[in-house]
Amino acid sequence: MSTIDYSQKIPNNVNLGxxxxxxxxxxxxxxxxxxxxxxxxxxxSTNFDVYLRTAVSVDxxxxxxxGHVKMRDYRWGIFLNPGDANRQVHFGDxxxxxxxxxxxxxxRANLRRIIVTQGDTEPASVEQQRxxxxxxxxxxxxxxxxxxxxxxGRHLWAMVYLLHKHFGRDxxxxxxxxxxxxxxxQDNPRILGAFNEKTPDWLAFxxxxxxxxxxxxxxxxxxxxxxxxxxxxxxxxMLTEEAHHMFVGESGVSRVLSxxxxxxxxxxxxxxxxxxxxxxxxxxxxxRYLNFHYSVTIDLFGADQSSNAAIFYSSGLKGRYEEGKRxxxxxxxGQTYKVLEVVNGQLQEKEVPMLNALNEVLRxxxxxxxxxxxxxxxKVLEKAGIPTRLTVPHKAFNRQIGALAGIKMSPxxxxxxxxxxxxxxxxxxxxxxxxxxxxxxxxxxVDPGKFAGWIAPPVMGINRQPVDFDYxxxx
Ligand code: BYC
Ligand code: FE
Ligand code: FE
Numbered sequence: 001m002s003t004i005d006y007s008q009k010i011p012n013n014v015n016l017g018x019x020x021x022x023x024x025x026x027x028x029x030x031x032x033x034x035x036x037x038x039x040x041x042x043x044x045s046t047n048f049d050v051y052l053r054t055a056v057s058v059d060x061x062x063x064x065x066x067g068h069v070k071m072r073d074y075r076w077g078i079f080l081n082p083g084d085a086n087r088q089v090h091f092g093d094x095x096x097x098x099x100x101x102x103x104x105x106x107x108r109a110n111l112r113r114i115i116v117t118q119g120d121t122e123p124a125s126v127e128q129q130r131x132x133x134x135x136x137x138x139x140x141x142x143x144x145x146x147x148x149x150x151x152x153g154r155h156l157w158a159m160v161y162l163l164h165k166h167f168g169r170d171x172x173x174x175x176x177x178x179x180x181x182x183x184x185x186q187d188n189p190r191i192l193g194a195f196n197e198k199t200p201d202w203l204a205f206x207x208x209x210x211x212x213x214x215x216x217x218x219x220x221x222x223x224x225x226x227x228x229x230x231x232x233x234x235x236x237x238m239l240t241e242e243a244h245h246m247f248v249g250e251s252g253v254s255r256v257l258s259x260x261x262x263x264x265x266x267x268x269x270x271x272x273x274x275x276x277x278x279x280x281x282x283x284x285x286x287x288r289y290l291n292f293h294y295s296v297t298i299d300l301f302g303a304d305q306s307s308n309a310a311i312f313y314s315s316g317l318k319g320r321y322e323e324g325k326r327x328x329x330x331x332x333x334g335q336t337y338k339v340l341e342v343v344n345g346q347l348q349e350k351e352v353p354m355l356n357a358l359n360e361v362l363r364x365x366x367x368x369x370x371x372x373x374x375x376x377x378x379k380v381l382e383k384a385g386i387p388t389r390l391t392v393p394h395k396a397f398n399r400q401i402g403a404l405a406g407i408k409m410s411p412x413x414x415x416x417x418x419x420x421x422x423x424x425x426x427x428x429x430x431x432x433x434x435x436x437x438x439x440x441x442x443x444x445x446v447d448p449g450k451f452a453g454w455i456a457p458p459v460m461g462i463n464r465q466p467v468d469f470d471y472x473x474x475x
Contacts, residue, residue, distance in 0.1 A: 003057050004079060011077030013058060014161070025164050026078075029175055033076070033156070036179045040127045042149050043134060045071040047475030050146045051462065055079055055154075058237050066463045068473060074150045078161045080233040089227040091323050091330035092316040099229040103166045107315050110308075111228055112167050114317060116174050117191055118219065118235075119159030120181060122152045124195035125212070127183040132205055135442035137452035141202070143462065143471035144248045148209065151241045158234045166230065193400060194296040201438045202455075203256060203281060207293035210249030211370060215300045217242050218321055218366045225319025250373050251458060254380050256281055258456040261384035270388065276437060279453040283381075283388050285438065288430045290390055291411055294370065295398035301363035303402040304339040310355035320358065321365045337361060340396060341403045345415055347396060359402075367395065398429065446472065 004013045009027055016023050038046070048071050053064040058081050087099040103111055126149050136142035156178060163171035181188050189196045194215075199208050220242065223235040263280040264270055272282035302309065312318040313332070323330065337357035338349045354361070371392055378389045393411035396404040408421040411428055445452045449468025461467045 004055060004077060006056075006075060006077075011075045011079075013079050016078065019165075022165055025172060026161065029160060029164070029172075032176070032179055033153075033160075034072075036123065037072075037126075037153065040123075040130055040182065041153070042071065042126070042132075042146060043130050045133055045146060047072075048146070049473040049475065051143055051465070051469070051471045052147055052150060053463070055237075055241075058082065058240075060240065063240060070475075071146060071150070074153075076150070076154045076157050078157055079237050080230065081236040083229060083233055087229060087232075089316045091225065091319050092227070092314045093331070094227055094316045095330055097227075099232070100227055101229055103228060107228075107317060108167070110312060110315070111231070111317055112163070112171070112174065114223070114312065115159050115162050115167075115231065116178070118223065119156055119163070119174075119178050120191045121195050121216070122155040122159070123178060124181075124183045124190040124192075125152045125208075127190075128195065128197070128199040128208070129205060132199065132202060135202065135444055137202055137442075137445055137455045138450060138457070139446045139448050139471045140451075140458060140461065140467060140469075141252070141455075142446060144244075145205070146472070148213075148245050148248060151245070154241070155238050158238055162230055162234060192300055194300050197296060200435060201442050202252070203286070203289050203438050204293070206249045206252030206256065207289050208249065209245050210253060210373065211293045211297040212300070213242060213245040213249060214366060214370060215297050217246065218362055218369070219300075221321045222318050222323075222362060225323040227316030250376070252455075253286070253377055255456040255458060256286065256454065257283075257377055257380045258384070259454055260286070261381055261386050262456070264386055265384060270386075279441065281438060281441070281454055283386075283390075284427075285430065285434045287390055288428065288434060290374075291393045291397065292429050294392050296400075298363055298366065298395065299399060299401040301366065302359040304360040304363075305352055305356045305403070306359050307356060309358040310353075313355060313358050321362060339403065342396075342407055342415065347409075347413070347415060363395075367392070393428075446474075 004011050008017060010016060010030060049068040050071055051066060052069045052074065053066050054069065054075055055063055056065045057063045058079050089095055089097050089099055129145065129149060132145055133142055136145065160175045163175045181190050183190050184196045194212055199205050220235040220239050224232050224239065226232045260275060260280045260283060263275055263278045267274055267278060272284050275282040332354045335354040336351040337354040337360060339352055339357055339360050340347055341350050374390055374392055381388060394409055394413035396407055396409040397411050399405050408416050408418065410416050441454045443452060448470050451457045457467055461469050
């Protein structure tokens with residue numbers, strides 16, 4: 001198995017030492033990355049020793065090693081899954097041809113754009129989460145936040161490697177620009193909508209890692225099918241790290257629900273004000289956060305009809321989720337798919353060429369996967385004997401991208417008029433008052449084994465360590 005060379009300035013399994021020019025270019029980018037990390041990375045974390053996993057191999061059996069690491073000294077590196085010399089393009093117009101080790105000239109602009117868009121989300125999420133360490137509900141959660149942050153930093157490295165290695169001068173310029181755009185910045189924002197939103201508190205963080213990191217799972221899976229082999233191999237390895245990010249979100253929301261249910265049972269109430277007064281987050285607020293994060297995340301899949309999506313697929317740049325497991329012709333010409341549109345104030349299905357609807361296909365795969373986890377959250381409520389259930393809102397609710405953008409839609413899928421929208425909006429999306437309440441619960445709890453009152457402890461610690469392990473040592 002290819003182990004990773006940690007003796008190098010930039011740990012890697014791509015024989016970086018053999019390509020001096022590339023190595024020098026990346027070593028030139030490295031201090032800019034560290035500068036960016038110091039500037040907008042996790043606030044105040046520089047001297048913390050954190051129990052982090054670091055990739056030591058790309059072998060799925062045992063790829064990571066755990067130990068206390070100074071945040072600043074985390075070894076961000078470049079790791080590609082092993083290649084297969086006989087790999088073939090398995091979808092689109094080039095199906096059956098040999099997979100590409102270099103970028104074909106005619107696909108260069110599109111590939112660069114995909115890699116830049118992917119790369120842009122990674123530092124964006126670190127920026128969005130930078131203040132959360134100050135209000136961690138426990139040392140365990142603080143460690144998980146930092147783990148995610150360093151790995152999103154590594155995902156940025158993954159894309160920057162591809163830009164530097166395969167796109168020459170404009171690749172290097174794009175790599176610089178990835179450190180210059182800033183989440184939420186007026187003049188130079190991140191590329192995609194969800195990555196310019198705030199992640200103001202830990203409930204938002206758990207929803208983000210459940211829903212938005214799951215967009216990562218689906219987009220990376222689609223890129224892992226790419227005919228451009230280095231992109232496929234890089235994203236495959238990123239996916240091994242992604243599972244933990246979504247776990248943090250799913251288990252985080254479960255633990256919030258578990259605490260809320262306990263308070264509701266203790267007080268024998270479902271009254272939001274009483275639940276809040278007891279220091280737990282009422283189910284209505286949780287549902288509104290869910291509605292928000294779900295809707296901004298499904299926007300990340302792009303317009304429901306997109307000629308870009310058709311080109312990306314036909315030219316082999318980006319496949320479908322689990323392309324290899326599907327039994328159709330993997331070219332999709334002449335096939336159709338149903339998308340939604342509004343005609344005379346009514347939602348209607350419309351059959352369109354499937355190639356143009358591939359953003360919608362991926363969004364629908366994402367939706368299925370998301371709903372499964374929401375059902376697991378509902379099991380927590382069910383077990384506690386609470387009759388309320390969480391639901392994902394209708395696909396057209398609160399959309400900003402594609403044919404459904406700007407439509408006034410209730411979460412249960414009715415087109416509503418302006419008056420009803422204004423009257424009900426505060427029931428459907430988090431209000432300033434919800435944010436203020438959740439913010440009021442955010443204190444810093446960092447003694448080993450202690451947890452804030454609004455969240456239950458996890459069932460297990462990290463890497464079989466006890467829940468009260470000292471995951472973070474404050475220097
Ligand atoms: N916000 O034809 P369309 C992750 C733009 S998450 C703002 O549909 P296309 C992570 C679009 O760029 C995974 N703008 O575009 C998670 C286009 O702009 P131009 C991220 C948007 O190309 C958590 C225009 O609207 N990876 O890894 O078919 C933490 C027309 O749209 C948005 C990827 O996304 C939006 N939401 O599809 C850390 C993979 N949506 O050209 C990390 C790479 C669309 O008119 N990206 N626009 O100026 C892609 O595959 C595609 O670019 C998209 C868009 C699916 C995003
Ligand atoms: Fe990522
Ligand atoms: Fe992630």
